[in-house]
Amino acid sequence: MSITINAHQLGRLIDQTASHMGGEYVEPLHGIRLDVDATHLYAVASDRYTLAASRYRLNHDDKGQEPFAVTLPADHIASVREWLRAMDGAAWVTLDVTDARLIFKQAQTELAIAVSLGLEFPNWRGLFRGIAEQAVEDAPFPALQSEYLSRWADTGHILRVRVSADLKAVLLFGEDFIGAMMPARYAGVGPVTDETFDSARSLWKDILAADGETADMVTDMPAEDPNAPRYEATKDVRETGESLLQEVLNSTRDVHDADYDDDRDLWFAHIRIGVANWMAYRYLDALHNADPRKAAEIVADVAEQLDSGEIGEWAWDTAEESGYTPQKWHDEHEAHVAKQMAEEPRKWAVRLARALNDAKDAGITFSVEANEHVAHDEKAEQWAAVKPEPATA
Structure with a gap:
């Protein structure tokens, strides 16, 4: 039972689910479940309040094998992540389960972790299926724990959210990602107070009064000045x-x-x-x-x-490190430019001749002293750039 995945994608599966792991007193949830079916590798984690699953489509040769699943213990998540960071993101890693060990193999190294094969993980597929089939109640208005909301930032995705009821899980979808979040039932030492949208709105009636002026966040917010000078490359x-x-x-x-x-x-x-x-x-x-x-x-x-x-210097160094020959490219380019300079008119002379022709066509009267760069072709009635004379020995 083994599959291959590149180091970057495996790290991504871990990063998107690690914050959802359960604590040490709930052993089945204290880790990330690595679950393989006929088409995908899934990383799944939950602490009972949130449930997250990220997936990676298997390579062709890994598809169709017998499903298997194992929990990567939480105590080893950091070491696996550091091991992955130490290698190139494109490096292939093989996941293998042998003799109660989860083995991560790479060309030069391998990492073996003891796992409990008998550790049962909740039926996460069934949980998601049940949440997806929930009927939508009229005007749901659930209370959500802000601390748990921050976990979803680890996906790095735009997420779509389906809310079905006040006391049922919220469902989230992202790129190769699905998640669920239970509504908050307690606030401090007591239960969350039942509240509707109308009752919450009434608490802000001084600014949400129906007779007040409305505005739109799309059209009524100030925009960035497109003409403002920008001296740095954007990081957006x-x-x-x-x-x-x-x-x-x-x-x-x-x-x-x-x-x-x-x-x-x-x-x-x-x-x-x-x-x-x-x-x-x-x-x-x-x-x-x-x-x-x-x-x-x-x-x-x-x-x-x-x-x-300094991108020229970086490009040169990167080319050398990648096994290319930037010096050869440089010499070939210099030879091309030298040949062009010896055989073709100067570029500025070409543009000057074009400008003179445009001026003539516009009816502008001018005179040009005899020179070695541009000349008037009497037959064509056009100005043209002059090719350089061959160098004499």
């Missing part, structure tokens, strides 16, 4: 995605204004900018869907690198 995922898409649209529009024949480098530059930004957007979107917290971490890290102005 959504703003980064917006900027990438904007650059794609700008560059694909500008390519139509660039002259392929007269300024081919500019034409290709627009193409490269559009392609690079579209690729970056798709990668960011995929990463954010897979792991919003990692996407936010990467965006913030990249923003700091951009602000430092």
Whole structure:
């Protein structure tokens, strides 16, 4: 009984469920249940007040095997998490259950943890099924414990919430995540006071009076000044995605204004900018869907690198560390530029010739002294950039 999962995804399953574990006096809940069926690995945890399950779709070769489940004891969660952090996120980890041991295997190391195979975990699938089938009462208004609400931040997801009744569990859905939360029954030493929406609203009648002026949080809140100067790269995922898409649209529009024949480098530059930004957007979107917290971490890290102005040095070092040859790339580029400088008109001369032609077409009278950079082609009646003369020995 074994499956494979990369270190990052396994760490993510643990992080999303660890805060929901039960205490040491309820042994079946004092840990994270790792549950494998024909298609997924699930990490499940509960302290009876909240219940959380995160899943990972199995690789093709791991699908279809006999289901198995084992509880990773809470006392070992920290050591497993540190073991995972010490390796590259893409590194493959094999989970194996042998002789009452849960074994995490990686290419260079392995971690073995004693487990109790007979430890029964609640029927978490049945619990979720029952909560999902709850009928919705009229105007439910449950009391929720704010301390427990903070646990859901560990998902790193936008969550959708279904409320069905005052005294029944709230159901939450995220990306490959499902959770449930019981309503609060006690406040301090006594029970929670029964309350309806109308009674709660009446306590704030001085500001919620029906005859007062209403406002909308979408349309009536101040917006960020789009013209305010910004001197730092954004660390916000959504703003980064917006900027990438904007650059794609700008560059694909500008390519139509660039002259392929007269300024081919500019034409290709627009193409490269559009392609690079579209690729970056798709990668960011995929990463954010897979792991919003990692996407936010990467965006913030990249923003700091951009602000430092040293991305060229980082790219060079990263290329070398990855086994590439940046010196070869540099030499090839320098040779290309030297060849271009020797055989083609200067780029500024090309743009000057285009400007002179535009001025002529606009009826502007001007004169240009004879020079080695631009010349008037009498036959074509156009200004053109002049190719450099071959260097003499």
